[in-house]
Amino acid sequence: MHLGLEKKVVLITGGTKGIGRSMVQAFLKEGAIVHFCSRTKNDVDTANESLAKDFPDGKAIGAAIDVSDQSQLTEWVNSCAKESGGVDVIVANVSALAIANTPERWQATFQTDMMGTYTMVQAALPHLEKTKGNIVTISSVSGREIDFTAQGPYGAIKAALVHYTSQLAHTLAPKGIRANTVSPGNIYIADGVWGNIERDTPDFFKKQMEANPMGRMGKPEEIADAVLFLASERATFISGTNLLVDGSLCSGVQL
Ligand SMILES: NC(=O)c1ccc[n+]([C@@H]2O[C@H](COP(=O)([O-])OP(=O)(O)OC[C@H]3O[C@@H](n4cnc5c(N)ncnc54)[C@H](OP(=O)(O)O)[C@@H]3O)[C@@H](O)[C@H]2O)c1
Known part of the structure; x- marks a missing residue:
């Protein structure tokens, strides 16, 4: 299946580890130009070096920013657009991964997951309008079912992200912009x-x-x-979906 992602400019938050890092590599394999970020400068530098080695013909550009800082995030989105000549795809991947039921963790989750996604979208919209690009948000099965994270902020804010993404899909469709969510189940990463x-x-x-x-x-x-499929030319009539990728962990019927 040809995804048509060559030379597309893709912005991914949280690309030095875990799911974000796999997304960076997968988009690079398809010939996309990939911008990614994390808070830890050393990790960004190491990722920049190893990606340059692994993808000598690719272009991956990492930056050290904190997505919970709205001005840093907005500046990053605009600088990526300037450097690579636009934005075709954004993937809002970072989460505070907070489970504890304390005001601090609720606040951190709102600021990182919700406001981080909202701010990235707001900053990217003028660029996505030009390219008729698309948005992918990363939620979780915890946003769909009551699980071990219950009582804390994680599932509630993940559910809010699905709702927000559906709103984006509906309101941005006339502008040619799509928006979808991917909700992972339990994903094993050694570190x-x-x-x-x-x-x-x-x-x-x-x-x-x-x-x-x-x-x-x-x-x-x-x-x-x-994520690649939803961001690609093979998904041009898919918008507002929440794609569970959980090996059938969720037992509820998604209608
Ligand atoms: N892993 C799972 O089983 C699972 C299941 C369901 C959903 N998810 C979702 O998938 C997404 C990725 O999770 P993951 O497991 O891959 O996480 P991870 O392995 O902890 O990686 C998180 C990445 O985001 C960066 N990051 C964290 N906070 C940041 C911030 N404030 N600003 C900028 N970068 C930041 C981290 O680097 P620094 O720490 O250096 O900043 C790292 O690169 C999350 O939305 C998570 O909720 C994961």
Whole structure:
């Protein structure tokens, strides 16, 4: 399947680790020009170096910014557009990954997940209007079902992201801009959330692993593939969808 992503300018938040990093690599493999960010300058520098080595014909440009800082994020989006001559795709991937039910964690989740996504969209809209580009937001199965994250902010804000993305799809369709969500299930990354849980609370990890009907957790590449498809020319009539990529972890029927 030809995705038509060559030379498309793609902005991904949180591209040095986990799902974000897999997305950066997957878009590069398709010949896209990829801008990514994270807060840790060392990690950004290391990622820039290794991506340049792994994709000698590609163009990946990382920057150290914090998406919870609205002015940094807006400036980054505009500087990427200037450097690469526009924006075709944005992927709002970063989350505060906050589960604790405290005012601080609710505030951090709102500022990072919700406002980070909103701010990225607002900054990118003038550029996406020109390219008739598209938006992908990253939610979670926790936004759809009440699970182990319940009581804290994670699932509630992830659900809000799905609603916000549907609003964008509906209101931006006349401008030729699409917006979709990908909701991952449990995705195993050795130095990520589930790798940490496996080391810190092996019993809980085992229970969660057993909850996956496929008998395994997902791989970050499996999320990247779904994002690539939705962002591509093969999905031009898909907007406002919430694509669960969870190996059938969710038992509810999505109508
Ligand atoms: N992993 C899963 O099982 C799973 C399941 C469902 C949904 N998701 C969703 O998938 C997305 C990615 O999760 P992940 O597991 O890949 O996370 P991860 O492995 O922890 O990676 C997060 C990335 O985002 C960067 N980041 C974090 N906070 C940032 C900020 N404020 N500003 C800029 N960059 C920031 C991190 O770098 P720095 O820390 O250096 O900034 C890192 O590059 C999240 O939205 C998450 O909710 C994940």
